[in-house]
Amino acid sequence: MLDRDLASDLSPLPRLDLPGLLTALSPYLVLAAVVLLGVAVGHLLRTRRRLERTLAEAARAKAALAESEEQFRTLAEMAAAAIFVYRDGRFLMANPAMTAITGYSRDEILAMTQMDIVHPDHRVAVMNRALARQRGEDVPDRYEVKLLTKNGETRWVDMSAGSITFQGHPASIGTAFDITERKKDQERIHFMAQHDTLTGLPNRALFADRLEQALLLARRAATRVALLFLDLDDFKPVNDTFGHAEGDLLLKETARRMRQRLREADTVGRIGGDEFVILLAPVRSATDAAQVAEEIRREIERPFDLPGGRRQISCSVGVAVFPEHGDAAMDLSKHADMAMYRAKSLGRNRVEVYREGSPEDGGG
Template sequence: MTSDTPSLLADMARYSPQPMLAVEADSGNIVELNQLARDTLGLGSDAPALRDLFDNPSLARQFLLIARNNGFIRQFEARMRLSGGQRVWMILAARLMELAGRNVLIVSLTDIHERRLVEEALRESETRHRRVLETANEGYALFDARTGELLDVNPALCELLLYPRDELLRMQPEDVVTEDSMATLQSQRERWSGSPNRKIELGMRRASGERITVEVSLAAISDQDGRVTSVFAMISDITARKLSEERVLYLAFYDTLTALPNRFLFTEHMEQALRQRARNKRQLALMFIDLDDFKQVNDTLGHDAGDEMLKIVAKRLLSCVRNTDTVSRQGGDEFMVLLANLVEAHDAVTVAEKMLATLAEPIELEGGNRLIRASIGIALCPEHGETLAKLRRHADIAMYQAKFGGKHRYAIYDAESASAN
């Protein structure tokens, strides 16, 4: 080192774009600092010891020890105390060198206070966010938007699906999503890179094998360039709500005793069949069925026996028709049957004969065997009408024609007989 070295170092320190200190390695006393360091630290002509600048003096001792032992420090984060009492985060870098016969540390300072505040705010936000998720009643999952890999789950989701966290993180979607919901999930995943902020319903399978229905609220998490990097999902168990909705829907459209479509749903099926017939010109038939002497069953055996008979009638009527036909309980002991897309009118007669034979088979009720007897009225479309109201009226008339003809028989609507009566 030449005799000009100290002045060269002084010039370098003076014109450096960073605050710089010369610190005696053994004592930690500041022997020199440039004007930028004085301005940054708010110091006057007197320079304190390095430890006096540290908010935590023990960190100053650690800094000096590492620098002496290693000969340099590239990055050392510490909060420095300014003369006005303000505390500022800085990165210190140091190099040990011999200067004028002394071991001196050349220390540079970089202000990172704003960055550190942002990082701390982010960590605090993440911590609060994590606490919320950890204590939330709803399930939480985080997915990689590109691969679909499950990155994180909260305890509520583990509790909902009855899987430990480690096991759940190793699982694939098809391991917990029911087969009938996989298409919905796959369709949603294909849109993750676009706009995944939406709600979907999925069927899921718990570790116990129980099926549940969940509502999944999806939200995108993007990087600084606006690329979707991950997808956040809140998962709520809506099984009870869905069952309640299905129960309400069932009560609106089905007879609770026989589980057959009720009057309202039958009307929907009938109107749909009439619209279809207008296009394909095929025939259809409407059958009105009334049990003969059903009141005697209720009066002699009680309503429970009567209800049991109605359930048996429903099953036997269903056994006589195709899956595309509709059997409905209209109320009391009255049933209606829609036979759609008939090849010829006689097909309705064939079904009626089968029904009468099937219904007549003895059943065992309280008090012994009983026979079910019924009268069936048939109205054909388009021969006897092309509207629901007209077909219903004519089937009703035909049913009474069957009763007056001797019961437990069928009758096709006869306009002449009806006008004669």
């Protein structure tokens, strides 16, 4: 009974008229489609405009970069300083001043690395500098370095370096001013401060420094050093009779003869008008030092053929040896000087080795 009542209450559902519903909704669907289409089109247009602006900005940036690089190249071509661009140690650009300093053509430079033109004496220092920069250490942007030119000459340059963007990629730029002549002037000034202007021999200050260094090494190695004091006999009459020009030539030739008789490790210096000093380091004994002194005496005794005629002089030589005749430079100098005056007092034109207790030493 209950089931029949429930069944009678469940009437059939009405049928959905889908075509009719679509017909009724079609205006709204069309409107929605139009709206969606408009949104999509608007989005596409905005995207297109943004893309066009981006492309336009990129084109302007590219044009500006090209113009900037062109201006840079123009300025570089006109610059008196060497200008070059490099990346990973290889050259990307070099201006005419760079080719003038190095002697290489532009094409040759572009096929080279930095180290190819750095002088061998400075390659390690330049490499260490580059590594320090890579480690982020504080490295000065400016430094002086020697270059080796195509024909083998040495050129000094004042170098500066920095970072740039070149052809759209990070790179380094360098500038170099040729300071070779300035360096030569500095070397000449330094040389003149330490050498006799007439003979080119070390002066008193440089000779004293070399003597101290030789004594320091001799103490460490337990070797001997000999100090010779040499004074020309009767040089003043040459100056007075034949003039200072003739005397200067004689002094220069005397210096040449002494250098010729000595080893490369030995030093001869001029400390006065006709006074010379000789450092023999090392030397085996006082006898060997006296033998060298005798060879020099005989060499100076030979006639000098000068423009004004043949001249003949002699010399007196005193010898003192470390450590027998003194442990300090002052003692050796004093004793070599005393031995030289003993040679003069015994008739000149001879060699005397310092002897403790001699009259010059205050002995009997």
